[in-house]
Amino acid sequence: MTSNREIHLASRPSGWPVEENFRLVETDVPTPGPGQIVVRNQYMSVDPYMRGRMDDVKSYVPPYALDAPLDGGAIGEVVASEAPEVAVGDTVLHGLGWREYALLDATGARKVDPALAPASAYLSVLGMPGLTAYAGLLEVAAMKPGETVFVSAAAGSVGSLVGQIAKLKGAGRVIGSAGSAAKVERLRALGFDAAFDYHDGPVRESLRAAAPDGLDVYFDNVGGDHLEAAISALNVHGRVAICGMIAQYNATEPPAAPRNLSLVIGKRLTLRGFLVRDHNNVRETFVRDVAGWLREGRLSYDETVVDGIENAPAAFLGLLRGENLGKMLVRV
Amino acid sequence: MTSNREIHLASRPSGWPVEENFRLVETDVPTPGPGQIVVRNQYMSVDPYMRGRMDDVKSYVPPYALDAPLDGGAIGEVVASEAPEVAVGDTVLHGLGWREYALLDATGARKVDPALAPASAYLSVLGMPGLTAYAGLLEVAAMKPGETVFVSAAAGSVGSLVGQIAKLKGAGRVIGSAGSAAKVERLRALGFDAAFDYHDGPVRESLRAAAPDGLDVYFDNVGGDHLEAAISALNVHGRVAICGMIAQYNATEPPAAPRNLSLVIGKRLTLRGFLVRDHNNVRETFVRDVAGWLREGRLSYDETVVDGIENAPAAFLGLLRGENLGKMLVRV
CATH class of the missing domain: 3.40.50.720 (NAD(P)-binding Rossmann-like Domain)
Incomplete structure (x- = not known):
């Protein structure tokens, strides 16, 4: 736990993105301030909507900044906490993917039970x-x-x-x-x-x-x-x-x-x-329905998992080319 | 009441319709059979949707037939009736415009009160x-x-x-x-x-x-x-x-x-x-609201009236060119 790697947006793609639009950057593992936690990400999500955020246009989510880490859905284990409601060892879902270690306010994390479903499922079928x-x-x-x-x-x-x-x-x-x-x-x-x-x-x-x-x-x-x-x-x-x-x-x-x-x-x-x-108003019935179908074996979900934060850009590019079956994930 | 004039579709327009796509045809005034009425049309409507019906394509209304009268909204006075529920002298709204005299089943006509509003209003603001x-x-x-x-x-x-x-x-x-x-x-x-x-x-x-x-x-x-x-x-x-x-x-x-x-x-x-x-489910509140606004002088409606059945094609072409202010009507 001495260094952290993250993916920055090095330049904005014109048309199809290429590897050169991304940069792997090494930083220190962050230290939490009051109310903050540090999460070691286990999985991060790559999603089609991220392509839009790489353009510098007004949209329903702000564009990614240049020379700063990208972000997106991720799940991981809390390794340091200065927030009373979150303990080291908790598994949390949050919005700071594209990095090995995420520093965030505890209010931005949602605790999930890793015994109920594999961690990755919270980024796909249950997410x-x-x-x-x-x-x-x-x-x-x-x-x-x-x-x-x-x-x-x-x-x-x-x-x-x-x-x-x-x-x-x-x-x-x-x-x-x-x-x-x-x-x-x-x-x-x-x-x-x-x-x-x-x-x-x-x-x-x-x-x-x-x-x-x-x-x-x-x-x-x-x-x-x-x-x-x-x-x-x-x-x-x-x-x-x-x-x-x-x-x-x-x-x-x-x-x-x-x-x-x-x-x-x-x-x-x-x-x-x-x-x-x-549509958070249907989240409860969604979780009940989907958890039931999974338990009964009536619902299947596919995952395409790419290993290593350094391969996250390749995973994203592969997603845009349709190389995934089911959810495209990066195991960090 | 010896002859009836009506407008036939002579040919299907390609692009913008022209006068030559229409033909004025003289026929006999029809005689009603059992359950039928004959209406002397006072006003007929020309509407943009009619352009689509001049093409021979499947749509939500059947295309107009060639060498047969066009049809569309009209209002007029009953001049002959073999239907007990409709009397000679009644004013009725029906679907057989583009002709001076319309022969139809009484079930296809809706009686309106000409004292409540001018006849033309039933083809525009109240129609x-x-x-x-x-x-x-x-x-x-x-x-x-x-x-x-x-x-x-x-x-x-x-x-x-x-x-x-x-x-x-x-x-x-x-x-x-x-x-x-x-x-x-x-x-x-x-x-x-x-x-x-x-x-x-x-x-x-x-x-x-x-x-x-x-x-x-x-x-x-x-x-x-x-x-x-x-x-x-x-x-x-x-x-x-x-x-x-x-x-x-x-x-x-x-x-x-x-x-x-x-x-x-x-x-x-x-x-x-x-x-x-x-949307007939809102017809009742529509009539109540609109009649009230008209009575109170809070709602205005414009009509562009062209005289003579022989000028109905010109009225329709003018409508497509936007020459109307408000409702385009033909006074038959």
Whole structure:
């Protein structure tokens, strides 16, 4: 416990990020002040939304600063505490990933029980991606039993849970799209009724074949041609929960937008963007449902784990290229 | 009462319709069979949605047939009846415009009281455009007091009511866009807090100047650059009621879509297309509210009236070019 390594943003990416946008920096392990704790991170999360924070634009979260550590979801063990409510040895969830040791106010940490679930699960199925899937599908898109649901990036951390939760909540038919044959195979194993590789042809045609009777709900992680295809396939009173548009996060030009948007009138479609932070009101039922399904073995979750803080940039770049199955994590 | 004139669709328009797409046809005045009535139309409505029905595409209403009369909202006096519940002399609202005499089942007609309001009002402020404005603003966009509302095509039959109803229901600020200086002047007279001519510069800039603190609600009649500008200007949790996209009804190419659609995520925007026919549940409160406002002189409505069934195509073409102030009607 003599040195700490962290990842700084060395320069802002233009288009696709590259390794040179990141810098591994060695610092001292911090010492907590009053009310503070030091956490040795065990896992940190890399997420698509982080790409947006690398640009210097106003958004719903402030941009990352240059020459300073990145941040994001992480879980670890408290190794020093000057806060009475947190003890050394506690496992806590917090927002200062991208570093080996995190110094933070104890109020910014949430204690979790590592006996209930593996630490990594709090960053995936029981964490932000899980709640995103649950709230987006059931609250934002208001899925009802019997409906047909389509989710893009379906082999990712959020998408794979959306599809499974839809089935568990009584969806009539669940369709997923993903970026490789192996992912498509995995979706079938997870219980998706249909799945396709979006490289295999126009999304519109693949979707029509997979959903001959149309869609009621589309959970959008991708934007672009997926959204356009879904708008065409949606039935009257269909809903779109817009969670992400990863297809365009690295675009340097404004993206092509759905050119069939006027269909929303005749079909009375609803498109709703959402952020998980608005949906803490369902966290309790989410945890109860998901913990129950995990216990009963009815819900699976995949993790792709990369070892070593020095490989966090590579993990992030891999995530943007879709190299993950399920949640992409860095074991620190 | 020896001959009847009606307008047929002679050919399907490609892009902007022209007079040659229509044909004036002389027929006999029909005779009612059992349960039927004959109505001498006094006013007929021309509406933007009719443009879509001139194309041979599947939509929420069937396309108009070639070499057959067009149809649409109309009001007139019953001149012959073989239905016990409707008497000669009654004034009825029905769906067979574009002709001087309409033959229809009595079940397809709704009796109205011509003493309560001028007949034309049942095709505008008290009719479909009025309910569209009311339900779109208050139900679909769920406007709340104090909010900032923007409406496009604001000098049209729906738009002018949206803006006034917003003020009457306590909107903090109401902004309208229209297509001429005279219309902009009219909007100011109607009580809009700000109004601009969209020819005067990029909509995005005009809107930013008119709504420096952003928008909460956008009532979209136009699509295209108006929708894109509104998405940029909307505040967190803003809502868009999508009523029409007249900017693209005559497009022969797929229209440019909003290229900033990914903003819906961070701002948690909701975009909802709607059709007035789904909102009959608010018809009663709509009639009560609007009749009250009219009685109290707090709500104005404009009508642009063209005389003669033979001029109905010209009235429709004028509507598409924005030559109307308020509701465009044909006095038959």
